[in-house]
Amino acid sequence: MWNSSVASATMVDISQWLDATLTTFFVAAIGVVILRCYSKSFASMTTYGGRHVNHTRPPGDSLEGKTHRQPTTVGSILRCPVSRRTSFQCFYCAGALSLGIPMALCVLSPSMSTAALSLRWWAAPLLFVSHCLVRLVESTARQRYRQNDTVTLFGMCSGCGFYIAATLAAVPWSSFSSNASDLEHGADDCIVVALVIVHLMLQVAQVYHHEILRSLRTLKRIAAPALSTSRDDDRAYVFPTKRGGFVYVQEPHYLCEVLLYAAQWVLLAATHSGCHWPAVLVGVFTLCNLGVTAREHRDYWRTSKFALEMPPHLIIPGVL
Numbered sequence: 001m002w003n004s005s006v007a008s009a010t011m012v013d014i015s016q017w018l019d020a021t022l023t024t025f026f027v028a029a030i031g032v033v034i035l036r037c038y039s040k041s042f043a044s045m046t047t048y049g050g051r052h053v054n055h056t057r058p059p060g061d062s063l064e065g066k067t068h069r070q071p072t073t074v075g076s077i078l079r080c081p082v083s084r085r086t087s088f089q090c091f092y093c094a095g096a097l098s099l100g101i102p103m104a105l106c107v108l109s110p111s112m113s114t115a116a117l118s119l120r121w122w123a124a125p126l127l128f129v130s131h132c133l134v135r136l137v138e139s140t141a142r143q144r145y146r147q148n149d150t151v152t153l154f155g156m157c158s159g160c161g162f163y164i165a166a167t168l169a170a171v172p173w174s175s176f177s178s179n180a181s182d183l184e185h186g187a188d189d190c191i192v193v194a195l196v197i198v199h200l201m202l203q204v205a206q207v208y209h210h211e212i213l214r215s216l217r218t219l220k221r222i223a224a225p226a227l228s229t230s231r232d233d234d235r236a237y238v239f240p241t242k243r244g245g246f247v248y249v250q251e252p253h254y255l256c257e258v259l260l261y262a263a264q265w266v267l268l269a270a271t272h273s274g275c276h277w278p279a280v281l282v283g284v285f286t287l288c289n290l291g292v293t294a295r296e297h298r299d300y301w302r303t304s305k306f307a308l309e310m311p312p313h314l315i316i317p318g319v320l
Helices: 004-038 040-046 074-078 084-097 100-108 110-116 119-142 153-169 173-177 180-184 189-223 252-271 277-303
Strands: 081-083 150-152
Touching (some): 004 040, 004 153, 004 173, 040 153, 074 153, 084 119, 100 153, 119 153, 119 189, 119 252, 150 153, 189 252, 252 277
């Protein structure tokens, strides 16, 4: 039988290690985003946005008719194309299934038995998993993909890593070193419920803006069914400047994503003591990463002959 005191000490060590590992992961991830901004070759491997300028091949240089075999390197393997639908499904499944890690640790930790039954303790992780499940349904049943829509293998693997880490970052690991009675202290239940409602409303707002984009693609196919290539497919695209948050920013669904992580951190801070650095860094990374992706989208449209009239800001009105 595992000694109770030894088990408690082990869980504290595990929780502290996870907290430090998650912090390191997101600091490194922010570094990757910075590298993505300054290295065109690296950007071509990490980009997962649907529309971006290809910096890796000179204008007019086509692969058509070239049959010579390229040498197999780590870089070429990481650049292997993967279906965007498949990669998105892997992202959200990885995030949702990662909830099993804190659940298992709660079962193994004798000092967490009371907390494991508390909805306050599980509020943030469950909300994030609900977000993953909503996005899984959207990417499987609602999202429309362009012909030959792919991401790189590196993009798929890094995305899965992010969602696993983001799920774990929603867990108050410091609670493993606290007494169960200490977990009852914190913000009033009304504040917690209000934060949960805000989180759910942001999810609804994100789905609403995704549906606006989906309807545009549906209308485009009806209006121009003969268009087939990726570039021709963009010809009929009309930016929804008079609908929802698109009136104010280019990517309102990205803004909802950033606010989701902000609400998640506030919820953690309201129910558990401590700064919860991994949760903070999730939001910082998301803002940086989506900001770069939004800029790539804008560069794409500005360099195309189908340039669109778009809002002056990418994600945050008046700021970014």
